[in-house]
Amino acid sequence: MRNSYGAAEDSSARQVPEESSSACDVEDDANQRIEQLLKQQMAVNQLGRLLGSTLDLTELCRIAHREIEKIVGFTNLGISTYDAANQQIRALFIVADGEFVDVSQLPSIPLEPGTGPQSRAITTQLPDIVDDMEVDRARVKTYLNVKTRDPRRTRSILTVPMVVGDQVVGTMQMQSYEPGLYSTVDIPLLTGIANQFALALQNAMLYGQIEQELADRKRSEWQRGLLNRILTVFQIENDDGMYSRVLALLVEATASRCGVFGYVVSGGDLVCPALTCARHEVEVGAGQTLRLSGGWRRLLGETGEARGTVFNDRCIKLPVGGMVFERSLVVPLMQGAETIGILAVANRDGDYEGEQIELMDVIAAQISPVLAARLQRDREQQAREAALEALGEREAQYRMLYAANPVPMWVYDLESYRFLDVNEAAEAQYGYTRAEFLRMRLHDIRPTEELARLEENLHQQRISFETSGPWRHRKKSGEIILVEISSHTMQWQDRAAVVVQARDVTARVHAERALAASERKFRDLAEQLPGLIVILDETGVRYVNERGAAMLGRTVEEVLSPAFDYVPFVAPHSQNVGSSVLNAEDDAAEDETYEVTVSVPAGQKLTLWIASKRIEYEDRDALLIVATDVTEARRLEEQLRQAQKMEALGVLAGGIAH
Numbered sequence: 001m002r003n004s005y006g007a008a009e010d011s012s013a014r015q016v017p018e019e020s021s022s023a024c025d026v027e028d029d030a031n032q033r034i035e036q037l038l039k040q041q042m043a044v045n046q047l048g049r050l051l052g053s054t055l056d057l058t059e060l061c062r063i064a065h066r067e068i069e070k071i072v073g074f075t076n077l078g079i080s081t082y083d084a085a086n087q088q089i090r091a092l093f094i095v096a097d098g099e100f101v102d103v104s105q106l107p108s109i110p111l112e113p114g115t116g117p118q119s120r121a122i123t124t125q126l127p128d129i130v131d132d133m134e135v136d137r138a139r140v141k142t143y144l145n146v147k148t149r150d151p152r153r154t155r156s157i158l159t160v161p162m163v164v165g166d167q168v169v170g171t172m173q174m175q176s177y178e179p180g181l182y183s184t185v186d187i188p189l190l191t192g193i194a195n196q197f198a199l200a201l202q203n204a205m206l207y208g209q210i211e212q213e214l215a216d217r218k219r220s221e222w223q224r225g226l227l228n229r230i231l232t233v234f235q236i237e238n239d240d241g242m243y244s245r246v247l248a249l250l251v252e253a254t255a256s257r258c259g260v261f262g263y264v265v266s267g268g269d270l271v272c273p274a275l276t277c278a279r280h281e282v283e284v285g286a287g288q289t290l291r292l293s294g295g296w297r298r299l300l301g302e303t304g305e306a307r308g309t310v311f312n313d314r315c316i317k318l319p320v321g322g323m324v325f326e327r328s329l330v331v332p333l334m335q336g337a338e339t340i341g342i343l344a345v346a347n348r349d350g351d352y353e354g355e356q357i358e359l360m361d362v363i364a365a366q367i368s369p370v371l372a373a374r375l376q377r378d379r380e381q382q383a384r385e386a387a388l389e390a391l392g393e394r395e396a397q398y399r400m401l402y403a404a405n406p407v408p409m410w411v412y413d414l415e416s417y418r419f420l421d422v423n424e425a426a427e428a429q430y431g432y433t434r435a436e437f438l439r440m441r442l443h444d445i446r447p448t449e450e451l452a453r454l455e456e457n458l459h460q461q462r463i464s465f466e467t468s469g470p471w472r473h474r475k476k477s478g479e480i481i482l483v484e485i486s487s488h489t490m491q492w493q494d495r496a497a498v499v500v501q502a503r504d505v506t507a508r509v510h511a512e513r514a515l516a517a518s519e520r521k522f523r524d525l526a527e528q529l530p531g532l533i534v535i536l537d538e539t540g541v542r543y544v545n546e547r548g549a550a551m552l553g554r555t556v557e558e559v560l561s562p563a564f565d566y567v568p569f570v571a572p573h574s575q576n577v578g579s580s581v582l583n584a585e586d587d588a589a590e591d592e593t594y595e596v597t598v599s600v601p602a603g604q605k606l607t608l609w610i611a612s613k614r615i616e617y618e619d620r621d622a623l624l625i626v627a628t629d630v631t632e633a634r635r636l637e638e639q640l641r642q643a644q645k646m647e648a649l650g651v652l653a654g655g656i657a658h
Contacts, residue, residue: 076175087111096148117159130157158182162198224511243274256345263341335372373428414496431476532627553600
């Protein structure tokens with residue numbers, strides 16, 4: 001039978017109207033049909049408005065379920081998305097016997113043209129009706145079984161594709177336990193519903209992609225900034241205060257209340273120049289260290305041999321001032337297969353998540369080799385201290401400023417380009433011993449493809465002090481690193497020479513390249529989108545995609561011009577808050593959707609469906625606007641309403657004439 005909107009309900013049989021030849025019955029049927037059509041159109045329009053009010057995927061499904069239930073009166077409904085690139089169909093939302101089904105564990109099913117109703121609807125882009133699934137079941141290769149309260153098997157199915165433009169983005173499907181329930185009469189209503197949901201789904205997914213790109217970019221910038229601060233501390237701090245400063249940065253970045261930063265000494269004990277816990281008021285004072293016996297390894301799990309970040313959700317009591325880790329992240333600092341230290345943070349108010357674990361892994365990977373070089377330097381420095389006492393003041397100063405400098409340094413002959421001296425940091429960074437360095441030339445630490453550039457640089461007229469780079473250097477292991485060079489000329493044992501500092505900037509350059517790639521990816525994505533994307537801040541339009549500018553009948557330069565009037569694109573309630581769309585007194589929501597009509601230079605008017613969100617863009621508060629041209633859709637809706645009115649009048653006139 002059909003509900004008040006004229007759609008088929010899940011029942012054992014359809015009601016067949018009794019034949020009547022009277023004019024009154026014909027007129028009643030026509031009036032009922034008109035009323036059904038109007039109700040359907042109003043319901044579909046209402047659904048479209050409600051779906052356009054949010055970009056949250058879960059909320060879209062809840063709205064769709066609630067409103068479709070009013071329109072169709074279903075008990076079994078399924079909505080699936082379609083990944084055209086991988087040809088996979090995945091359940092997005094299922095209601096079976098009036099109950100929600102958890103689809104999170106359901107597998108995707110492959111597109112199999114000519115088999116199941118979903119595959120047929122997707123490949124043909126046409127609605128598909130199965131009168132009896134018992135007959136059609138043999139054609140289906142992959143079947144997704146969902147447990148329901150009713151043990152009966154599905155008999156009749158109506159499937160319509162969800163289409164945006166010329167692309168199928170999914171399907172909407174109604175099922176019944178009764179055979180032959182659906183007919184072509186049901187197709188227009190469900191198709192209208194499906195297309196409304198498809199547009200909302202596409203907008204939500206598109207908005208989610210852009211939002212994720214912006215979030216990834218912001219996280220990358222934040223991680224890069226934190227890493228640079230930590231590496232800077234390593235480079236400029238020459239005492240144990242470095243450990244406390246690094247630990248303070250990491251504790252703050254992970255919103256933790258406790259932390260430990262220590263290194264392993266001979267014998268296996270952990271020396272902690274930095275250990276702090278706000279709750280228990282434990283903190284290492286200036287010039288002090290704490291020494292923990294081998295039991296500290298339980299922080300790295302049961303075996304104590306973890307190579308990546310370990311999450312401990314059990315309480316661990318440290319033998320220091322009653323300090324307790326209620327839950328913690330601990331990452332080993334490795335040199336090859338050897339643990340040379342640990343970084344630990346603990347007692348965060350909430351749970352530690354993937355973002356904090358990723359951060360710990362990134363920080364550990366970057367500072368482990370730096371710490372290894374520092375510890376190696378410290379060990380060797382301790383061995384040299386006895387000899388330094390016998391040296392003169394000038395030799396001692398040289399050792400402190402050059403040989404023990406944590407930055408790799410060397411001196412080379414200005415004529416032969418041979419190494420005359422190197423410091424310990426250079427040996428640690430490049431893997432060569434001092435004796436090996438003294439048998440080498442500058443060319444020997446450069447890859448082959450860098451030699452021509454090196455020769456050109458060496459033959460240029462030198463100034464007393466130079467900074468250049470980044471240069472590509474090759475370690476003894478064959479690994480290529482990027483370095484920045486600072487150099488100045490000097491006299492070394494009565495010969496012209498150059499002293500060089502070589503800072504490893506590989507991590508920084510890679511981070512900058514990753515950020516640049518992320519920015520290019522965002523712009524490439526924006527330029528490929530068919531709609532309008534605009535980013536506004538208090539100075540005006542900061543970005544517009546080329547297709548969006550063309551949609552407005554303008555060039556990108558015209559839209560970016562200060563003369564461009566962007567106010568018509570802002571939510572109506574925000575247009576009167578002053579010269580800035582980001583006025584602090586504006587109480588608009590973070591996410592908004594609305595529809596506006598704007599004029600283009602050709603004299604036409606465009607109807608735009610707009611989704612806006614407040615974001616941070618290039619360190620400023622900004623407004624992201626994503627606009628879709630729905631002018632044609634609104635025109636077709638108006639034509640459809642007129643056609644339905646004319647159809648209804650025609651049926652009524654025919655009934656009266658009869």
